[in-house]
Amino acid sequence: MSTLTTNYLAPSGREEAWRFTPLSRLGGLLDAAVNIENVNSIVLQSPIEGVSLSTKSSSDLPAISISDDLASIRAREFATEVTHIEIAKEVDLSQPVLLARSGLNGKPQASRTLISVGVNAHATLILQNTGNAILSDEIEFDLAPGSNLTFVSLQEWDSKTIHLGRQHAVVSKDATFNSIVVTVGGSLVRLLPTVEYSGPGSSADLQGLYFATDGQHLEHRLFVNHNVPNAKSRVNYKGALAGDKAHTVWIGDVYIRANAEGTDTYELNRNLLLSDGARADSVPNLEIETGEIVGAGHASTTGRFDDEQLFYLSSRGIPAEVARRLVIRGFFAEIIGKIKIEEIENRLMDRIDSELSKVGA
């Protein structure tokens, strides 16, 4: 890996992958002169039978996927250790596994995690990201045949946090990966929820929401690599923006390779602009190398708050600010409702409410 360091070229901003990102705000994470320290940042909130967590040397547990993302390449270079979370085969966890961050110190840090889900195992993992961090983070998911993993990643960071992350799933035969990404905190968050398949009959469902206020840059770059026959994918991301210089970026790349016959994919991104001065970029890309597919489609919409909805609710006596909150909660309810844990759903809605009232939207 040392060759990387010597040949490393920081992005200039002209690269397709970085053209939306404010490179001056990355806290040194892509700066060749900056030393990034290893942190084993993901911890289990409480032990659960069927779930184990261990720390291994990076050389003993190399990455399971190829990445062309500079941030995760650097994370691999600087993360000397890997946190390995294993879900035993055949277990069916009725309770979600709660994960949190630890050891983050607000200096440039790199963290690597591998989550392995055993054959036919069924689990939900919920990662709550909190605190002040400058973090380059990679989480890989290795889903064994027939397994079913729901991974909920909640970015509830403090306002100064810088978070570059890749969450990459390798989904094998008849396995299902469900990702729910919620980004409401942080100064700059750039996440790559990405999926590749290693066997037919596999499926991925990527849901997300982001809410950006004054000066926040929240970027989600999705990539579903349909590299096997008869796999399915769904992407549904919803974003809202309020306040000056709030910026969101959503990239949805779907690649259907020549051998991926029987692919069924659809991706959707909807953005709601709540005030002037905010900017939402939304770029769906669909590349198809075979016509022998079940379906492939995408849609992207960015619109302003619907005045007719506001009028309807107001005409029933509901004050304008309450009406706006109702509509925004309604907009996000579709995604948040999928978490299915009332306490978390309420906490996220309350966070969105309080961010809203801060910017006076």
Added chain:
Amino acid sequence: MSTLDIKGLQVSVATENGFTEILRGVDLTIKSGETHAIMGPNGSGKSTLAYSIAGHPKYTITGGSVTLDGVDVLAMSVDERAKAGLFLAMQYPVEVPGVSVTNFLRTAATAIRGEAPKVRTWVGEVKEAMAALNMDSNFAERSVNEGFSGGEKKRHEILQLELLKPKFAILDETDSGLDVDALRIVSEGVNRVKSNSDLGIMLITHYTRILRYIKPDFVHVFAAGKIVEEGGPELADKLEEKGYAEYTTA
């Protein structure tokens, strides 16, 4: 006893070619317990009258006044008008995805009543009102107006009328798109609210059909942005027979 008083109301709407005047001086007084039918051809400004009173931002008031018991309605925000006792049952109720009917009704009732309704009595109140309108109980968990049929949307409007108990209701083409059974259920709902309260009604309609179920005390013919003839229920019979031709060609 309350009075809704509309005097010389003039309303314009912004179009590509500047402002277009739609209401050209409307005078109408409705007292509690009275039912006034506003009848007229399409495009005569009936709906503009309804939306202007409710405060839709699309319409600009250029003259005249609307008062409720002497208080200036036009100076109020949309929600204040509802709290003052005005209700508009819309011809095209708006879909609000992700907001459940239950949540919406409770939020509205809280706003109108000034305090949250007590959970125990409220649940019963909603159930009873829904049953009276032949609405399935799973309705409450659906998003407001989303995917509702035309009839369901109108029943939902009347459900709100029952629960919010306004002083005056403006029913804008509530009969449009309803089959005979739905029309009867919706009309019975309106009549029930009226018999339980002292509701004053402005019933806007193109057809006389709904007047078989909701009996008007007064009928006003609306054409080209103002009231051109007034009378009792017998005027509706004349319209049924002769249509609006004499008003539109005049």
